[in-house]
Amino acid sequence: xxxKMNLPIMKLILxxxxxxxxxxxxxxxxxxxxxxxxxIGVDKDENTGNILLTAQIVREEENGNTEKNGGGENGAFxxxxxxxxxxxxxxxxxxHKTGNRLFISHNQAVIYGEDIASExxxxxxxxxxxxxxxxxxxxxxxxxxxxxxxxxxKPKTEKFPAANIEKLVESYVFTSQLYKVNMKxxxxxxxxxxxxxxxxxxxxxxxxxxxxxxxxxxxxxxxxKMVGKxxxxxxxxxxxxxxxxxxxxxxxxxxxxxxxAVLEILExxxxxxxxxRDGKIVMHIKIKEESSLSEQTTTENLATDPAFEKMxxxxxxxxxxxxxxxxxxxxxxxxDIFGFGEMLHKKYSNEWKALKDNWDDLYPSVELKIxxxxxxxxxxLLKKPAWQSEGGK
Amino acid sequence: MFRYIYKKIRCSLLKNIKKRMHQxxxxxKNNSERIFPDLKRNLEVIKSIxxxxxxxxxxxxxxxxxxxxxxxVIFINSMADKGEIDKNILQPLMYxxxxxxxxxxxxxxxxxxxxxxxIPITDSLKVTLLNDLLDNLLAGSTILLIDRSxxxxxxNSGQRRSRAIDEPATEVVVRGPRExxxxxxxxxxxxxxxxxxxxxLCVEKMIIGDKSKTDVYIVYIKxxxxxxxxxxxxxxxxxxxxxxxxxxxxxxxxxxDSSYSIFPTVSNSEKPDKVAAxxxxxxxxxxxxxxxxxxxxxxxxxxxxxxxxxxxxxxxxASIMRIVRFLSYIISILGPAIYVxxxxxxxxxxxxxxxxxxxxxxxxxxxxxxxxxxxxxxTFDILREAGVRLPKSVGQTIGIVGAIVLGQxxxxxxxxxxxxxxxxxxxxxxxxxxxxQTDSGTILRYIYLALAGLAGGFGVIMGLLVTLIHLxxxxxFGVPYFWPVVPFxxxxxxxxxxxxxxxxxxxxxxxxxxGGFDSYNxxxx
Numbered sequence: 069x070x071x072k073m074n075l076p077i078m079k080l081i082l083x084x085x086x087x088x089x090x091x092x093x094x095x096x097x098x099x100x101x102x103x104x105x106x107x108i109g110v111d112k113d114e115n116t117g118n119i120l121l122t123a124q125i126v127r128e129e130e131n132g133n134t135e136k137n138g139g140g141e142n143g144a145f146x147x148x149x150x151x152x153x154x155x156x157x158x159x160x161x162x163x164h165k166t167g168n169r170l171f172i173s174h175n176q177a178v179i180y181g182e183d184i185a186s187e188x189x190x191x192x193x194x195x196x197x198x199x200x201x202x203x204x205x206x207x208x209x210x211x212x213x214x215x216x217x218x219x220x221x222k223p224k225t226e227k228f229p230a231a232n233i234e235k236l237v238e239s240y241v242f243t244s245q246l247y248k249v250n251m252k253x254x255x256x257x258x259x260x261x262x263x264x265x266x267x268x269x270x271x272x273x274x275x276x277x278x279x280x281x282x283x284x285x286x287x288x289x290x291x292x293k294m295v296g297k298x299x300x301x302x303x304x305x306x307x308x309x310x311x312x313x314x315x316x317x318x319x320x321x322x323x324x325x326x327x328x329a330v331l332e333i334l335e336x337x338x339x340x341x342x343x344x345r346d347g348k349i350v351m352h353i354k355i356k357e358e359s360s361l362s363e364q365t366t367t368e369n370l371a372t373d374p375a376f377e378k379m380x381x382x383x384x385x386x387x388x389x390x391x392x393x394x395x396x397x398x399x400x401x402x403x404d405i406f407g408f409g410e411m412l413h414k415k416y417s418n419e420w421k422a423l424k425d426n427w428d429d430l431y432p433s434v435e436l437k438i439x440x441x442x443x444x445x446x447x448x449l450l451k452k453p454a455w456q457s458e459g460g461k
Numbered sequence: 462m463f464r465y466i467y468k469k470i471r472c473s474l475l476k477n478i479k480k481r482m483h484q485x486x487x488x489x490k491n492n493s494e495r496i497f498p499d500l501k502r503n504l505e506v507i508k509s510i511x512x513x514x515x516x517x518x519x520x521x522x523x524x525x526x527x528x529x530x531x532x533x534v535i536f537i538n539s540m541a542d543k544g545e546i547d548k549n550i551l552q553p554l555m556y557x558x559x560x561x562x563x564x565x566x567x568x569x570x571x572x573x574x575x576x577x578x579x580i581p582i583t584d585s586l587k588v589t590l591l592n593d594l595l596d597n598l599l600a601g602s603t604i605l606l607i608d609r610s611x612x613x614x615x616x617n618s619g620q621r622r623s624r625a626i627d628e629p630a631t632e633v634v635v636r637g638p639r640e641x642x643x644x645x646x647x648x649x650x651x652x653x654x655x656x657x658x659x660x661x662l663c664v665e666k667m668i669i670g671d672k673s674k675t676d677v678y679i680v681y682i683k684x685x686x687x688x689x690x691x692x693x694x695x696x697x698x699x700x701x702x703x704x705x706x707x708x709x710x711x712x713x714x715x716x717x718d719s720s721y722s723i724f725p726t727v728s729n730s731e732k733p734d735k736v737a738a739x740x741x742x743x744x745x746x747x748x749x750x751x752x753x754x755x756x757x758x759x760x761x762x763x764x765x766x767x768x769x770x771x772x773x774x775x776x777x778x779a780s781i782m783r784i785v786r787f788l789s790y791i792i793s794i795l796g797p798a799i800y801v802x803x804x805x806x807x808x809x810x811x812x813x814x815x816x817x818x819x820x821x822x823x824x825x826x827x828x829x830x831x832x833x834x835x836x837x838x839x840t841f842d843i844l845r846e847a848g849v850r851l852p853k854s855v856g857q858t859i860g861i862v863g864a865i866v867l868g869q870x871x872x873x874x875x876x877x878x879x880x881x882x883x884x885x886x887x888x889x890x891x892x893x894x895x896x897x898q899t900d901s902g903t904i905l906r907y908i909y910l911a912l913a914g915l916a917g918g919f920g921v922i923m924g925l926l927v928t929l930i931h932l933x934x935x936x937x938f939g940v941p942y943f944w945p946v947v948p949f950x951x952x953x954x955x956x957x958x959x960x961x962x963x964x965x966x967x968x969x970x971x972x973x974x975x976g977g978f979d980s981y982n983x984x985x986x
């Protein structure tokens with residue numbers, strides 16, 4: 069009798085313990101045993117053609133005693149390199165140098181060397197998308213030369229080059245001449261058959277032995293292979309269409325053409341409507357922009373209706389030119405960086421089936437119809453310039 | 462699972478009790494005889510029952526106009542007030558009767574006559590049973606025996622020495638009454654009576670403890686308290702079979718609903734205003750002679766987070782402090798557990814910069830995080846216990862030793878990481894914001910820490926679930942312990958996480974109240 073009554077309780081206790089054992093939750097790792105990776109660089113080993121992986125690891129002991137040895141020769145980070153046939157192979161090879169498995173949950177950025185990017189990223193990105201420790205919000209960048217050089221360059225204000233790069237990329241909101249691309253964005257563009265992935269470019273500027281990291285422009289990929297670069301103005305052209313322009317500077321000629329007026333972009337939105345008529349693809353792009361007069365280099369009073377009118381017209385033209393420049397570049401590279409294909413797919417899902425297969429041939433024939441509506445809404449703290457010429461009165 | 466174990470244990474306990482009761486009734490300790498009419502014999506019997514105790518005083522005297530009556534006062538030397546016995550018992554009997562012209566019309570052999578004509582004391586009682594006589598004698602009263610009378614007079618002479626009404630040490634308030642209960646239960650009842658002046662306030666007396674014969678009082682408002690609750694309280698009190706009640710904690714452990722729960726289901730307080738407020742809500746207070754701690758039933762979990770000051774200060778500040786208390790309780794039970802779970806299992810959840818700082822701090826620590834946390838928590842508990850036990854003057858030394866030697870030096874020696882010191886000390890401070898749940902919090906903290914070390918966040922969540930299920934299943938005198946969260950009662954939430962203005966708190970708590978539900982009530986809970 070007693071045994072029978074105990075059975076359900078034993079079952080319950082067993083279930084409780086099975087919860088712990090079967091869920092595989094015994095994977096605890098002490099923080100001391102972690103090699104915290106903040107940045108990863110992927111290059112091609114020049115001699116063997118293998119992958120050369122650079123992992124930037126936080127040096128805890130050095131960090132704690134920075135006051136004692138003044139930062140030290142080695143600094144706060146340690147760049148470990150290893151070679152391997154595959155990324156995962158290289159990652160595991162590193163343990164022979166570090167003694168511990170890499171902990172890549174806090175990886176801020178993956179930087180690919182230009183040689184790797186031109187070869188095609190498909191086979192070098194899979195590990196980073198597949199690994200459960202990797203964050204989809206980690207940034208992806210392309211180094212204009214070698215990724216390991218970028219990771220070697222000590223930043224002046226930040227402790228870690230990788231953290232510094234993240235800060236630099238975040239700063240795109242001030243100019244809108246760069247675009248922040250993380251693993252998830254890159255992968256979703258890569259998965260689409262038509263949209264071309266982009267990734268910001270990072271380079272090391274040498275100036276009297278002073279090395280600085282500099283981010284500018286975007287690398288454009290076609291089917292995973294890097295095919296070209298967008299310069300700063302072209303990047304903003306892309307962002308106008310994507311509606312990602314946050315802020316930035318537009319410089320226009322002042323109405324009497326003696327100097328220039330500098331406008332700060334305050335707000336911008338875009339609307340793209342694809343039109344398919346008689347086999348011709350026309351993209352209607354409507355941009356609405358608001359800006360303020362932030363600086364002027366002439367002495368005339370610009371805060372007048374006719375002057376505003378002229379400046380608005382001029383800035384509309386500049387925006388149009390930027391979009392066209394980006395579009396021309398993309399036609400040249402035959403890379404659909406704007407995602408026009410996906411837009412067509414959404415609107416004309418029936419017709420898309422026919423278009424899909426020869427999108428590469430169709431893309432250069434796409435026509436743009438650009439409508440820009442720019443508006444200057446304020447002049448900041450000054451209405452008239454502090455010193456006015458006689459003619460301006 | 463727990464209920465089953467509980468039943469088993471209770472069953473075996475009941476068997477034991479029955480056995481003991483059986484034993485108690487066997488020996489013929491039957492003192493329920495009547496008092497003999499013969500004074501000599503009475504005195505002999507009393508002396509022999511008390512084994513000629515050296516502090517038993519028997520003073521025999523003659524009185525009456527011609528000294529033809531014989532009497533005796535009996536008292537325990539150490540307990541009675543001798544001056545009052547001389548002045549108010551012996552003097553009127555011996556001199557007063559002497560001055561009577563004739564005492565023929567007065568029958569001094571009758572206790573009634575003596576009581577009515579000669580003893581100028583209000584607090585006197587006539588007893589006929591030897592047993593009652595002994596009980597009162599041992600409680601400190603003076604017994605007057607008269608030859609040829611079958612009765613004895615119990616005179617409550619002399620004030621019992623008691624502490625002055627003092628500010629309670631456990632429940633200090635910034636705003637609110639500073640008086641506290643005291644060891645003398647009569648003083649405590651007076652303090653409650655002074656707050657609630659209705660004829661409905663009932664005070665029921667009970668004597669519990671075979672040897673201590675402690676006075677226990679049940680205090681409630683008849684029209685407000687649930688009659689079933691009162692019945693249940695007296696039933697449970699009557700069930701207590703114990704030698705002595707030395708503190709109300711004894712009673713608490715005998716009447717609580719689940720003795721095997723770490724959560725208290727009987728609340729206690731030292732403050733009359735708090736107890737009065739709870740009585741006004743329909744609760745029952747149990748006062749025990751010899752301790753300032755008054756028990757109040759039923760208890761709700763949220764009561765632990767309510768302070769009487771919440772109702773004395775304005776609602777905005779009170780609500781913020783309420784939320785602070787809830788958060789502190791969560792920190793106090795989960796602090797080290799979450800730290801261990803995050804640093805050992807879920808490092809990806811810590812912001813990068815913080816992770817690097819933690820890693821730097823832990824670089825020289827030789828122990829795993831769970832052992833480190835356990836060491837620090839254990840050290841804190843040692844310090845706390847030492848601080849409580851030591852005299853006040855030495856207690857300060859403990860604070861210094863604890864702070865400097867164990868806090869700073871252990872970090873510098875690289876035994877403990879600085880962040881662990883912060884986590885454990887924050888936890889320790891937080892645990893003192895909810896005094897009623899400090900005991901349960903200490904136990905839970907260790908349990909959750911063990912679970913976190915074993916299975917990380919998953920383990921902590923499992924532990925929390927079990928705790929919540931347990932809390933939701935608890936009852937205190939028929940009232941769901943987790944009310945108004947489980948069972949959910951929206952109107953009850955007015956006084957849980959925030960304290961609404963008193964105008965909005967017109968109704969008594971639904972879970973406790975019985976009659977007069979709509980009546981106006983704005984009392985601290």
